[in-house]
Amino acid sequence: MDDKIRDLRSGIVIVLFSLFSYFWLIPNQISVRKGVTIGADYFPELLVTIIGICGAVLIIEGLIYLHKKGELSLSSILGISNVTQLKKYLPHVIFLLSTVIYLIVMQYLGFVIASIPFLIFLLLFFGHSKIAWCSVVSVIFVVAIYLLFSNVFRIRFPVGPFGF
Known part of the structure; x- marks a missing residue:
């Protein structure tokens, strides 16, 4: 179960990073000429979208697993027994x-x-x-x-x- 909770947490971080990159980082770092169908931002946005989808899949798999086990609660996800050791x-x-x-x-x-x-x-x-x-x-x-x-x-x- 610890692996699925780690997957769920990782998926959340990946999705948040992807959203941050797609809506703030890429538009502020890459300038695109008007009227261009595929500009300089196309491939970074495509890559970030694919990474975000992979993170969403991790979230969905983790939630389905925890729901099947009957352990889908906020306390099981944030529980003390599942605290990541930062020294690692x-x-x-x-x-x-x-x-x-x-x-x-x-x-x-x-x-x-x-x-x-x-x-x-x-x-x-x-x-x-x-x-x-x-x-x-x-x-x-x-x-x-x-x-x-x-x-x-x-x-x-x-x-x-x-x-x-």
Whole structure:
């Protein structure tokens, strides 16, 4: 039953995130020209709609299961026995916060300078123990990605104080 209650809670969070993204985040971040049938907002809205539908399916499955068991009540969903232990999610929070910090710092330092320490951190965070190897791999990978996307695909990255 705990899995179904977790599914129900996850579905609620997913649906709320999808609604927030569809009605506020996408319209405020993506500008669309008037009169265009499929604009720049089409695929993000489609993706968020599909994610929202998946969240709604989780909610419906959880509610049906709890109803069949006769345990569909607000107290069973919010009950003390079903409290999520937040310490289990500490690595996820650290990862998300480091990503947000990276995205903010990248605007000031540029893609290359911000990405190398971020990639080193991620490699160490996910279990690699050799910092020298992580540093070499990070430099090679970031430079290769920068050269590939800037020269071949002509995509501009945020430029740092050194012009790259």
